[in-house]
Amino acid sequence: MKAEILPASEAMERALALLRAGDVVAIPTETVYGLAGDATNGLAVAKIFEAKGRPRFNPLIAHVASLEMAQRVGRFDPLSRKLAETFWPGPLTLVLPLQPDTDIHPLVTAGLDTIALRMPRGFGAALIGRLGRPLAAPSANSSGRISPTSAQAVQSDLGGKIRLIVDAGSTAVGLESTIVKVGQDSLRLLRPGGVPAGEIEAAAGMPLERGGGDGIQAPGMMASHYAPGAAVRLNARSVGKGEALLAFGPDRAKGWEEAVAIRNLSPAGDLREAAANLFSFLRELDDSGASSIAVEPVPVDGLGEAINDRLTRAAAPRDKLPAPD
Ligand code: TXA
Ligand code: MG
Numbered sequence: 001m002k003a004e005i006l007p008a009s010e011a012m013e014r015a016l017a018l019l020r021a022g023d024v025v026a027i028p029t030e031t032v033y034g035l036a037g038d039a040t041n042g043l044a045v046a047k048i049f050e051a052k053g054r055p056r057f058n059p060l061i062a063h064v065a066s067l068e069m070a071q072r073v074g075r076f077d078p079l080s081r082k083l084a085e086t087f088w089p090g091p092l093t094l095v096l097p098l099q100p101d102t103d104i105h106p107l108v109t110a111g112l113d114t115i116a117l118r119m120p121r122g123f124g125a126a127l128i129g130r131l132g133r134p135l136a137a138p139s140a141n142s143s144g145r146i147s148p149t150s151a152q153a154v155q156s157d158l159g160g161k162i163r164l165i166v167d168a169g170s171t172a173v174g175l176e177s178t179i180v181k182v183g184q185d186s187l188r189l190l191r192p193g194g195v196p197a198g199e200i201e202a203a204a205g206m207p208l209e210r211g212g213g214d215g216i217q218a219p220g221m222m223a224s225h226y227a228p229g230a231a232v233r234l235n236a237r238s239v240g241k242g243e244a245l246l247a248f249g250p251d252r253a254k255g256w257e258e259a260v261a262i263r264n265l266s267p268a269g270d271l272r273e274a275a276a277n278l279f280s281f282l283r284e285l286d287d288s289g290a291s292s293i294a295v296e297p298v299p300v301d302g303l304g305e306a307i308n309d310r311l312t313r314a315a316a317p318r319d320k321l322p323a324p325d
Helices: 008-020 042-052 065-072 078-087 123-131 153-160 199-205 269-286 302-313
Strands: 004-007 025-027 034-038 061-062 090-096 114-118 165-166 178-183 186-191 231-233 243-247 260-264 292-295
Touching: 004 008, 008 025, 008 034, 008 123, 008 165, 025 123, 025 153, 034 042, 034 123, 065 078, 065 302, 078 090, 078 178, 078 199, 153 165, 178 199, 186 199, 231 302, 243 269, 260 269, 269 292, 269 302
Parallel strands: 004 165, 025 165, 061 114, 090 178, 231 292, 243 260, 243 292
Antiparallel strands: 025 034, 090 114, 178 186
């Protein structure tokens, strides 16, 4: 069974009807496609976990349409307000203390006393505005697989489990949001993403803390994730027999002519272009039937940090922990 795919220009009323009835809908955001449900409806949120095969200890991001809506759910201090005003709508998720009297269903936060909040651009924002309630939405992929950047990618992964996919073409950013946890006079980077860390540090006027921390900060950030079927080999300077090549920039790895298939993230070496292409090219190379995907080095500055983070997870051994989302 397949899901219905409707262009964003025609999908609003149908999406609203499904959400109001407690169903889930795959929607475009500027980062990746999300699998959305009413964040105040426990049954809707449970359907999200079920469709993805996602463990329930892994909390979801609540998407909002305004700062007012966000403030009803999370407790903002001057620093978090500044970050929201600077980067929203956009690919930044803030983890904040949960308001005590919110109607967000506890499944969304997995029972934590914090909540991840983000204001997306485009269709998602309009939809949340019409619904008048936050939407819980993880990336619209089966747990542990590559995040979808097109309606077709959602269809081929979750199409049999959901009723509607709203199609707005390829997502502009191509990587999930950057997740920052706001503490008292501190900021911790939980997941690099669509807003480069340096831009957040500049706006906040303070450095982002990284790594370590007290326990699992972003439960979804486990080693094996974004896993294609093929093995992934990083920082490849040459292409082996039977390998596909994920290239970057103008210079090719040795033996590239023998690659089973090639995609270049950005021939000009532009990290923004590379981020937008990353997940769809990984899927395409995986579909080429190659046993392994060799990946040329990608610089780690700016958006390169998030690109390398996702590539490292795609390359991680698969037999460790079950990948949670
Ligand atoms: O760009 C994005 O962020 C996309 C689009 C759809 O908005 N969403 C997305 O959601 O990537 P998801 O569920 O795939 O990743 C959300 C991450 C998970 O790693 C989860 O563990 C973490 O956010 N998270 C959610 N709530 C949290 C909390 N209260 N504290 C720490 N981490 C949290
Ligand atoms: Mg995800």
